[in-house]
Amino acid sequence: MTDLLVLAAFIFSFLAFARTRQANERFTRDIAFLQSEIARLSAARLPADSPSGTLVTEPATDVAAIEMPTTDAQEDERSAAVAEPETIDADAASATPEEAEPQKPRESLESWLGARWAVWVGGVALALGGIFLVKVSIDAGLLSPAVRLVLAALFGAALMVGGEMIRRRGPADGGQRFANAMIPGILTAAGAVTLLGAIFAAHAVYAFIGPTTAFVLMGLVSLLVFGLSLRHGQALAGLGLVASLVTPLLIDADDPSPWSLFAFLSLVWLAAMATARIGRWRIVPAFANIGLALWGTVYLIAEDPALTLPVSLSLLVLIAGHAYVWPAGADDAEPEAIEDVAEARPLAADAAAEAGDAVATPAVPASRSAAHWRRLLLPRHAPIILTGAFAVLMTGLSLIGPLTETDGNPTYEFLAITAALGLLGAVRVRAVTAALTAGLLAILGVSTLATLPMLLELSSIGVVAERSFATSPVAALSLAAIFIALCAFALHRHGDRHRFVILWSGLSAVTSVACIGLSFLILGTYAFDPLHGIAATLAALAFLALADISVRRDASFPIVAQGLLLAGALGQLVIAAHALSDGLWTVLAMAVFAVAFVAATRVRDWAALPWVGALGFVFVLARIGWEPTIVGPLALGRTPVLNALLPGYGLPALFALWSAYTLRDWPSDRLRNTLQAIASLFGLLTLAILVRHAMNGGQLQGGTPSLSEQSIYTLLVIGASAILMRLDLSRPGSFLRYGSIGLGAVSLLMTLSAHLVGLNPYLTGEMLGPYPLFDLLLIGYLLPGLAYAALARMAVGRRPPIFVAALATAAAVLAFTWATLSVRRAWQGPGIADWKGFLAGETYTYSVVWLALGVLLLVASLRFHSRSMRIVSGVLVFVTVLKVFLFDMANLEGLLRALSFMGLGIVLIGIGLFYQKVLTSRPKPAADVSPGTDA
Known part of the structure; x- marks a missing residue:
């Protein structure tokens, strides 16, 4: 079974090697074609003013510059695009494809078997032959173990030397044609495997050499393979990487040292990155990152107790290697003219639009902007950065996780690793994914550290309690300070990279707020916590200073980045308000912070300031939603109006109203509409909550509201709609227009659902009160009906006809x-509950009242020229007719039935006479009134 596994491993290794060689052949062929094509086109180009017969050729450096790594398809495509001539003459343009690139002959089966398959199988056979020779000698006892090992080592060395000799003497065209079946690379790989096998057997099987010697020898062979891979390709480097990562597993030491282990792994990782830098590879560095992460994570979890410092130092080596070895600044060296000049203009255009700048700024298409974001977040060497960041994230969390047992305190190591990863993202523009990962690592680390004691109590893992620093918020506060400092460094170093600046501004704001906020929520004291309060206040001042310095230094500083920095300051101030105060004072402090950002527009003309102020009012609303009583149900007084609700809701409402009034001339319509909406919402909330408190005995958590309470809410919404409509007349705005319509629609829904159905005293049996006229029906139906009538009158000619008709209909229905x-x-x-039934006189009175209402509406329609009122009048009269003929005829008797029909007849004749006079009094040429208008 072991032999089969060994054979399978060799086969898979050489198949991977073959696929890499196929790519090498394709890239080499394309480069050769491009070189010949450039030379041909350059020779064919003749400028008009050059001497006759003189050919203008491109400099040799241009052709040489096309030479790129053999395993990087994207870089080859970019190089080909750059090297392509911009203009060609007619003769060159008329060249046929056959002249440009001769038809490549199709490879025959004989060639494939003889030149490729034979090489692959031969390499596997050589490696297995060496292994089987050693096995036969062992079984037959022909040679001593020492001789067998020496012969195996010599055989491996001979294979490697032979591969190098064949590479130097081999034909150039054969190397390009059979790049995926290169005999030198196959021989070198087989020799490396043989040497590693011999060293392992000398240590593990025969104990001829100790663990240290075996460790050093296998490491040297692996490093040698790395060096030779520069001549034979990335597949051989992968073999050396695998051999290096497996070497510590094959060495059986009595007392393994983590210092030696991670020193060796760091050295191997550096060798892999240095080799990749020379060869400009991406796959091998990515696997090197993953290998180092697996070693660190497995060691921390499996070892008891684990020594964390070697692991932390290896991670620092990994981060430094990404910054200065590979990919280092490879992607940063790309031209940034598009991003810094043209790409920065959309941000300036947005700022101009918000500030009301009349100067038009050219915009960049959204697809182009998205492409720039992709290039920033996913550059060419993104696999290396992503795997490296993931390695630090996984190992860093394992360092402080509950599964790691250690006698020390890894707090400062975790802080150093997180800071170093963030610094990598601040130093290298194209390594911003490392900065994002550092922010995630900081947030997850604070959560893990703060909840660690709880996790340990719930688990059965026996961990020393002193290993945790969860009782102290120093780590979280330090991480917040680190990211603010890194943001300042990134903005100072790369202030001209606008998207980079935006990303770092948002990252520092989110990370610092999350770190301090989580620490306060889990470890803080809610009533009064000066440590978190002071720290949050200092962080807020730092963000404000950073925004001010950035705007002063660069007038084109992105508005989005400015807003993110100010939002970070606001978030820190919200945390400080909760840490240094409680109850009513917390709400008032948050409202003061919100209005302060609006007031700051008098000092700084920053377009982001009022938006952050609006966000502050949203935070106040969220705080009120979390605790509607402001001070808690038990502490809330029962006195109507004069309680904590009045300042808790009223003062933020006044601040929001002042903000909307102060910025009434602000050029941005969206901002004005937002502040007007917030002010309106605060005003409605204040009135509604005071009504709720007063009508429920000083409590807010009552049951279903009564009709009287619901009527007050309806009147408030109708009044708010009227106020917004009136404001829209003096200073038009989209929010005022659509807000008034929306509130009117909400009030209509409230009337339909609550007044007419859900809370109707006829259905619920609710008592109306002792005084006729001044009872529940007055506030529940008559006053809302009059309010709807006034609102409909105000909306005529100013709102859509269907909205006016709906309001008028609601007024008529309520009346x-x-x-x-x-x-x-x-x-x-x-008591008017339905179970009481109907009296005869009551039934007759309904007919009289309904007919009187119909007549009044008809007269009012003539006075106000309202077609909708005439329609409602007609509907009401028609309902009365149905009632008289269907209900009165069956239920009334004697004089009442006769009076009912007589009254109906008189009214109908009067209505007919009314319409005849009205219609005959109109001029004949008068145009008909359209159905959708009032006349």
Whole structure:
């Protein structure tokens, strides 16, 4: 079984090697074609002013510059695009494809078997032959173990030397044609495997050499393979990397030292990165990152207790290697003219739009902007940065996780690793993914550290309690300070990279707020915590200073980055308000911070300031939503109006109203609309919460509201709609227009669902009160009906006709309901529940009242020229007719039935006479009124 596994491993290794060689052949062929094509086109180009017969050729450096790594397809494509001539003459353009690139002959089966398959199988056979020779000698006892090992080592060395000799003497065209079946690379790989096998057997099987000697020898062979891979390709480097990472597993030491282990792994990792830098590879460095991460994580979890410092130092080596070895600044060296000049203009255009700048700024298409973001977040060497950042993230979390047992305190090591990873993202522009990963590592680390004691109590893992620093928030506060400092460094170093600046501004704001906020939530004292309060206040001042310095230094500083820095300051101030105060004072402090950002527009003309102020009011709303009583249910007084609700809701409402008024001339319509919406919402909340408190005995958590309470809410919404409509007349705005319509629609829904159905006293049996007219029906139906009538009158000609008609219909329906229920109260008393039935006189009175309402609406429609009122009048009269003929005829008797029909007839004749006079009094040529308008 072991032999089969060994054979399979060799086969897979050489297949991978073959695939790499195929790519090498394709890239080499393309480069050769490009070189010949450039030379041909350059020779064919003749400028008009050059001497006759003189050919203008391109400098040799241009052709040489095309030479790129053999395993990087994207770089070859970019190089080909750069090297392609911009203009060609007619003769060159008329060249046929056959002249440009001769038809490549198709490779025959004989050639494939003889030149490729034979090489692959031969390499595997050589490696297995050496192994089997050693096995036969062992079984037969022909040679001593020492001789066998020496012969195996000599055989491996001979294979490697032979591979190098064949490479130097081999034909150039054969190397390009059979690049995926290069005999030198196959021989070198087989020799390396043989040498590693001999060293392992000398240590593990025969104990001829100790663990230290075996460790050093296998490491030297692996490093030798790295060096030879520069001549034979990335596949051989992968073999050396695998051999190096497996070497510590094959060495059986009595007392393994983590210092030696991670020193060796760091050395191997550096060798892999240096080799990759020369060969400009990406796959091998990515696997090197993953290998180092696996070693560190497995060691920390498996070792008891684990020594964390060697692991931390190896991670620092990994971070430094990415910054200065490979990819270092390879991607940063790309031209940034598009990003820094043209790409920065959309941000300036947005700022100009927000500030009302009349100067038009050219915009960049969204697809192009997205491409720049992709290039920033996913550069060419993204696999290396991503795997390296993931390695630090996984190992860093294992360093402080509950599964790691250590006698020390890895706090400062974790801080150093996180800071170094963030510094990598600040130093190298194209390594911003490392900075994002550092922010995630900081947030997850603070969460892990703060909850670690809880996790240990719930688990069965026996860990020394002193290994945790969870009882102290120093780590979280330090991480917040680190990211603010890194943001300042990044903005100072790369202030002209606008998208980089935006990303770092947002990262520092989110990370610092999250670190301090999590620390306060888990470790802080809610009533009064000066440590978190002072730290948050200092962080807020740092963000404000950073924004001010950045804007002063660069007038084109992105508005988005400015807003993110100010939002970070606001977030820290919110934390400080919760840490240094409680209850009502917390809400007031948050409201003061919000209005302070709006007031700061008088000092700094920053377009982001009022938006951050609006965000502050949103935070106040969220705080109120979390605790509507402001001070807690038990501490809330029962006195109507004069309690903590008045300042808790009223002062933020006044601040929001002042903010909207102060910025009434602000050029941005969206900002004005937002602040107006916030002010309106605060005003409605204040009135509604005071009503709720007053009508529920000083409590907010009551049951279903009564009709009287619901009526107050309806009146408030109708009044708010009227206020917004009136404001829209004096200073038009989209929010004022659509906000008034929206509030009107909400009030209509409230009327339909609550007043007419859910809370109707006829259905619920609620008592109306002892005084007729001044009872529940007055506030529940008549006053809302009059309010709807006034709102409809105000909306005529200013709002859509369908909205005006809906308001007028609601007014008529509420008036009809009030009149009907008032009649029932006159006959039934304060209790008008449906179970009481109907009296004969009551039934007749309904007909009289309904007809009177119909006539009044008809007269009012003539006075106000309202077609909708005439329609409602007609509907009401028609309902009365149905009621008289269907209900009164069956239920009334004697004089009442006769009076009912007589009254109906008189009213109908009067209505007919009214319409005849109205229609005959109009001029004949008058145009018809359209159905959608009032006349």
